[in-house]
Amino acid sequence: MEEASLLNQTTLVTYFQLRGLSVHQKVQAAVFAVFLIFYVLTLIGNILIVITILYDRHLHTPMYFFLSNLSFIDVCHSSVTVPKMLIDTWSAEKLISFDACVTQIFFLHLFACTEIFLLTVMAYDRYAAICKPLQYMTVMNWKVCVGLAVALWTGGTIHSIALTSLTIKLPYCGPHEIDNFFCDVPQLIKLACTDTHIIEILIVSNSGLISVVCFVVLVVSYAVILVSLRQQISEGRRKALSTCAAHLTVVTLFLGHCIFIYSRPATSLPEDKVVSVFFTVVTPLLNPIIYTLRNEDMKNALNKLMGRKEGKEKK
Numbered sequence: 001m002e003e004a005s006l007l008n009q010t011t012l013v014t015y016f017q018l019r020g021l022s023v024h025q026k027v028q029a030a031v032f033a034v035f036l037i038f039y040v041l042t043l044i045g046n047i048l049i050v051i052t053i054l055y056d057r058h059l060h061t062p063m064y065f066f067l068s069n070l071s072f073i074d075v076c077h078s079s080v081t082v083p084k085m086l087i088d089t090w091s092a093e094k095l096i097s098f099d100a101c102v103t104q105i106f107f108l109h110l111f112a113c114t115e116i117f118l119l120t121v122m123a124y125d126r127y128a129a130i131c132k133p134l135q136y137m138t139v140m141n142w143k144v145c146v147g148l149a150v151a152l153w154t155g156g157t158i159h160s161i162a163l164t165s166l167t168i169k170l171p172y173c174g175p176h177e178i179d180n181f182f183c184d185v186p187q188l189i190k191l192a193c194t195d196t197h198i199i200e201i202l203i204v205s206n207s208g209l210i211s212v213v214c215f216v217v218l219v220v221s222y223a224v225i226l227v228s229l230r231q232q233i234s235e236g237r238r239k240a241l242s243t244c245a246a247h248l249t250v251v252t253l254f255l256g257h258c259i260f261i262y263s264r265p266a267t268s269l270p271e272d273k274v275v276s277v278f279f280t281v282v283t284p285l286l287n288p289i290i291y292t293l294r295n296e297d298m299k300n301a302l303n304k305l306m307g308r309k310e311g312k313e314k315k
Contacts, residue, residue, distance in 0.1 A: 013172040016101050016191070018094040020085070020181045021273060032089040038281050039082045045288025046071035048302070056301040062140040063129065066122045067291060069149060073118065074284035077111040080104055081182040081280045088181065098172070101183040106164045108184065112279075113210065114156030116258065119251050120214045121148050123221040126244055131228045163206060166199055180276060186261060208263035215255045222248055246290040253283050 021031055049071040053059045081104065088094040096104070128139045167185055170192035178187045185203055189196045225244055257279035261272065292298045 013098060013174060013176050013191075015095050015097050015176065016183065016188075017177045018088060018096055018181055018183075019177060019179050020088055020094050021277075028089045032086055035082060035089075035281055036086055038285055039078060039086070042078050042281075042285045042288070043075060045285065045292070046075045049288055049291065049298070052298065052301045052305050055305055059297065059301055062125050062142075062145045063122075064297075065145055066118060066125060066149075070115065070118055070122070070287055073111050073115045074287050076107070077115065078280060078284040080107045080111065085181045096183060101178075101188065102164060102168050104183045105167060105185060105188065106160050108182070109163050109207070110156050110160040112156075112258065113159040113207075114153055115254065116210060116214050117152035117155050119247070119254065120217055121152060122247060123218045123251070126247065127221050127225055130225050130244075159206065159210065163203065166202060170194060170196065170199065180273060182276070182280065184261075184276075204263060207258065211255055211258035211262060215251075215259065218248075218251050218255070246295070249290060250283065250286055253278060253286065257283075 020028070022028055050068045053064045053068040084096070084104070125140055129136050132139060163185055167188055170189060171194055172191055173193040175191055178191070180187050185207075189199055189203075192199075222244060257275050260275055261279075292302065
């Protein structure tokens, strides 16, 4: 009887209401304009990176293979939350169905966790290229690269399924207001009609642990790389430092959010929404900016791609 009652309570909540970033109409209009520009630039920039890498044979290397994966993930990651948020800026209710909310959580964590694993793999790739240049193509051959890509996508999928399963099994019978502009686990489990202490511990030990461990691995990797760079000639050192600095910038901003949100109990802080904006809107745009403006190979490949397109148009 108790289980049946719990099931009936769960079905009472068929939708959630998202508070969004602001209730003021002028602020929402400004948010819409800024976020729309960011989203369009994110799509154009990341898709252009993927096309350029596929087009230019000189970029068919492990580093750019993983970079194309990163661009693809950033397009998907931003598309999970931003379009819905843009639509909601013109909606007074900002409703999202229970199924859509769970789906958003699943794909948000799928792409976020996969990106964390990918950034860790990219750090290992840079370590192999800088610290073991003679063995690099043996260590990072295409079989290894494809295997790592499959492994990181598999790991992200398993993580997302586990986290979504923990969330969807909880009973939700009201309230139904989520204090954010998208659905995420910490905000959602606070609305459950049961004690979520154990679930919170599992989330921290899952998402929080993954973020912290990967961050530590990344810091150690770059520390080793920096020590190795001291022994290299100035030109090679400058190019390697530029690549590593770009990578480390993306890593810090992305993992900083994950550690801040998922390494503590499910409590709301005033900074959560600001951090979430960087996580879902700003960081996916940084990838094309950092990896193209600071990378001579990418800039040359883009120039060749644009030059060929202009040549075809003239013909």
